[in-house]
Amino acid sequence: MDANERALLIRQYRDGYRAVMAALEGITDEELDRSDGGGWTPRQIAHHLADSEMMSAIRIRRLLAEPKPVLYGYDEKGFAERLTRDRPIAPSLEAMHWARETCAQLLDRMGEEEWRIVGTHTESGRYGTEDWLRIYAAHCHDHAAQISRARGKS
DSSP states (O other), rough: OOOHHHHHHHHHHHHHHHHHHHHTTTOOOHTTTTSSSSOOOHHHHHHHHHHHHHHHHHHHHHHHHHHSEOOOOOHHHHHHHSSSSSOOOOOHHHHHHHHHHHHHHHHHOOOHHHTGGGEEEETTTTHHHHHHHHHHHHHHHHHHHHHHTTOOOO
């Protein structure tokens, strides 16, 4: 990954929270619990984003701080299905926002050597800082599109 691609992905990463909030703008209680035809509901997505972004925050920190980082998977589907219920989404959206912001601060300060760091993911094997950026740059945007589909706005 060259510096230009990395800069584009970091911009996309920074824009993720805004994309989710735009997709949720004006959402009704009824829409929060409507799926896009078999997928997660906007409520589940909001809580998933908090869970996932908190996990991602730990992953990038482990990559940057540990000599042989091991990154652990988790049951995303189980979290989304069992931890959501009727919980309000505002605290999860705030958790997602600040997890992303603290990670963006790290990304802005990483040097070339740190972009070459590689660890091991317990489910997918080799996993480096560039892999992390590729995954999480798109993550919020993908789920914002899913929210829009569930609301019939795509």
